[in-house]
Amino acid sequence: MIECIPNNDTQKRFLLGEGGRKELLAIGLNPSxxxxxxxxxxxxxxxxIAKNNDCDGWWLVNLYPLRTSNPKKLPKIADKELIEKNQKFIEQLFSNPKYNIHKVLCCWGNSIENHLYLExxxxxxxxxxxxxxxxxGKTMNGNPYHPAPMTVNRYLGGINNVKLIKYS
Structure with missing residues (x-):
C-alpha cells in the first residue's frame, strides 16, 4: 500500500512509497x-528500479518538499521552516525502526542548478x-540522473536496463 506524508496535501510532500524488508530511498528534487x-x-x-535492484520497498523524498511539476517554478528563496522540517524528516528516516533503508539513490537531475538552496x-x-x-548515471554536469521516463529511455535503454552505480 502506498504511503504519502502528508496525505491529501496538494502543496507539499515529505515522503511517498511503500515499505519492505530492504528499501531503496530515492532523493529527488521536488515532488510533482x-x-x-x-x-x-x-x-x-x-x-x-527498487524491485530490479534487490529492494522490496521504496521511499521517495526530495531536496525541497514543495509540489510543482515544473522545478523552474520553485521559489527563488526557500521557505526556511519548510526546508528545516524536510531535513529533519529525512534524517529521522534512518533512525526510525519502521524504515529499513538498504540503499540510497540520488536522483535530482540538472534542475538542482536553478536554485542555490537546492545545491x-x-x-x-x-x-x-x-x-x-x-x-x-550522471549528467554531463555531474549531477545524478533524474529517473523520468524520457531520461531512462533515451540514455539508459529503458527501465529494465537501469542499474545502480556508486555516486559520490
Missing part, C-alpha cells in the same frame, strides 16, 4: 503529482547519510 492514490511516471520508475540541501543531506550513495 504522485500521492497515496496515484503514482506518476517518475515514482513508478523508482518503484521498478545546499544536496550537500547537507549527502553529508548526513552514512549509507553508500547510488545513482543511475
Amino acid at each position: 503529482t504522485a500521492n497515496e492514490i496515484t503514482l506518476d511516471p517518475t515514482s513508478r520508475n523508482i518503484q521498478t 545546499e540541501q544536496a550537500k547537507i543531506i549527502k553529508n548526513k547519510i552514512v549509507k553508500k550513495l547510488y545513482s543511475i
